[in-house]
Amino acid sequence: MEKFEYLSIRYDGKGLLEILDQRKLPDVEEWLVSAKPEDMIGYIKQLSVRGAPLIGVAACVALFLYVNNEESARAQCLTEEEVTVVATKLRDARPTAVNLMNNLDEMLQLTVKPTADFSAANLGRIARAIIDREVDMCARISVAGAELLSDGDNVLTHCNTGAIATPGMGTALGIIREAWRQGKKIHVYVDETRPLLQGGRLTTYELAREKIPHTLICDNMAATLMAQGKIQRVLVGADRIACNGDFANKIGTYSVAVLAHYHGVPFHGVAPWSTVDLLCPSGKDIPIEERQASEVQGVSGAFGNVRWAPANTPTFNPAFDVTPVELVTSHILDTGIYTQQQLKDSILTKHK
Numbered sequence: 001m002e003k004f005e006y007l008s009i010r011y012d013g014k015g016l017l018e019i020l021d022q023r024k025l026p027d028v029e030e031w032l033v034s035a036k037p038e039d040m041i042g043y044i045k046q047l048s049v050r051g052a053p054l055i056g057v058a059a060c061v062a063l064f065l066y067v068n069n070e071e072s073a074r075a076q077c078l079t080e081e082e083v084t085v086v087a088t089k090l091r092d093a094r095p096t097a098v099n100l101m102n103n104l105d106e107m108l109q110l111t112v113k114p115t116a117d118f119s120a121a122n123l124g125r126i127a128r129a130i131i132d133r134e135v136d137m138c139a140r141i142s143v144a145g146a147e148l149l150s151d152g153d154n155v156l157t158h159c160n161t162g163a164i165a166t167p168g169m170g171t172a173l174g175i176i177r178e179a180w181r182q183g184k185k186i187h188v189y190v191d192e193t194r195p196l197l198q199g200g201r202l203t204t205y206e207l208a209r210e211k212i213p214h215t216l217i218c219d220n221m222a223a224t225l226m227a228q229g230k231i232q233r234v235l236v237g238a239d240r241i242a243c244n245g246d247f248a249n250k251i252g253t254y255s256v257a258v259l260a261h262y263h264g265v266p267f268h269g270v271a272p273w274s275t276v277d278l279l280c281p282s283g284k285d286i287p288i289e290e291r292q293a294s295e296v297q298g299v300s301g302a303f304g305n306v307r308w309a310p311a312n313t314p315t316f317n318p319a320f321d322v323t324p325v326e327l328v329t330s331h332i333l334d335t336g337i338y339t340q341q342q343l344k345d346s347i348l349t350k351h352k
């Protein structure tokens with residue numbers, strides 16, 4: 001596989017795969033080496049690698065690298081079973097973002113059996129094609145979504161959906177990036193996004209680098225901004241879109257959707273088609289990851305581990321929540337902008 005470099009993942013083409021440790025941003029830019037699948041599994045679990053599209057891509061490259069190294073050592077191809085065992089371990093690293101499962105299933109060539117080719121060369125080709133498709137989908141999402149933004153719009157975002165979270169320009173944040181590039185004078189209100197502060201740490205980091213005007217808020221401040229008429233549109237990412245249009249995204253998204261609905265603010269889920277789960281009937285079927293208590297009892301990151309709750313305080317820490325499609329003005333995908341019925345019709349077409 002040829003070398004590549006994106007904002008948070010890079011490969012030198014000779015066996016060195018590195019990821020930018022997103023836990024350490026914005027103050028520390030530290031690249032970590034992923035020499036074997038277990039490294040990447042750990043990085044995904046601890047959110048050094050995060051963001052649905054990036055997780056899917058990182059897992060595919062880690063699988064390719066494993067097969068390439070093993071094949072070189074043995075001077076022969078690995079079997080389907082051997083590749084499947086490692087792909088399954090990578091697939092299980094986090095349960096909600098369906099890009100991880102969809103992309104690894106593509107690496108396993110489930111649709112072309114028994115002519116599947118598990119050579120490193122072919123897996124490298126598939127991984128590269130997945131990366132190129134994600135980059136292209138982010139660009140198409142960004143152009144399509146930017147049409148919805150007007151001069152003077154204040155846009156609210158939740159979590160981080162930018163170039164850090166994808167191999168491209170981002171999804172929801174990609175729309176903002178593209179609108180700004182087109183000269184639209186927009187302002188971004190950034191939900192800090194407790195508990196892991198992807199907005200406060202990562203979205204601000206991306207917007208500051210490109211001098212896109214923004215204001216950081218605590219999550220509990222979005223309601224007041226909407227009540228004051230200061231938010232014209234809400235753009236959020238997605239980790240899994242069910243067949244009925246319900247979708248899972250970072251915890252707190254559902255709250256923002258309810259607020260937007262109450263205040264009549266357009267609310268959009270933004271994602272590549274690879275986030276649609278054709279096997280998931282509705283939002284109640286989406287597995288939601290529960291994470292460790294320490295993330296809620298305090299905060300951790302480049303600034304060290306700070307705990308403000310009493311040790312062992314019981315917590316509730318779902319990493320995602322589900323927004324019912326009734327609260328979604330439209331989904332913005334790389335294949336177009338879909339109202340609830342349009343998305344259902346499109347998914348039904350795919351099923352045929």
Ligand SMILES: CSC[C@H]1O[C@H](OP(=O)(O)O)[C@H](O)[C@@H]1O
Pocket residue numbers: 050051052053158159160161162165166170171172198236237238239249250251319
């Ligand atoms: C384009 S990233 C999509 C999605 O992934 C994030 O979750 P996490 O930070 O836990 O990986 C968040 O839900 C984003 O909206």
